[in-house]
Amino acid sequence: MKIDIEDIRSAINRVLDHLVVGGTKEIDIEENFYWQLLGEQAFDMNLTKEQIELAIGSLSDDWEFTKSLLNKDATPVPYQLTEIAPLIYAIGHIAAKKGIF
Numbered sequence: 001m002k003i004d005i006e007d008i009r010s011a012i013n014r015v016l017d018h019l020v021v022g023g024t025k026e027i028d029i030e031e032n033f034y035w036q037l038l039g040e041q042a043f044d045m046n047l048t049k050e051q052i053e054l055a056i057g058s059l060s061d062d063w064e065f066t067k068s069l070l071n072k073d074a075t076p077v078p079y080q081l082t083e084i085a086p087l088i089y090a091i092g093h094i095a096a097k098k099g100i101f
Helices: 005-021 039-043 059-068 078-097
Strands: 033-037 054-058
Touching: 005 078, 033 039, 033 078, 054 059, 059 078
Parallel strands: none
Antiparallel strands: 033 054
């Protein structure tokens, strides 16, 4: 499978634009911590329950790292997508829970 970067950017922007146009310009995230599989484990379907190593992620830390990208002098690194992804997941989950469509 290949993912076109422009296509995924357009899809994400379309959903975020939909939220903003619908009046949701901010979303309150009440829970900070989340479970996270370490590294490649998230994609290894051969792992057993005993082999899985969970880590604790922090949405507030992810947000701080993500906000640093707003500085025009900051150099973006593709790995930073791993810090943005939990934020997008949380926004989607909270919006659905609150009935924001």
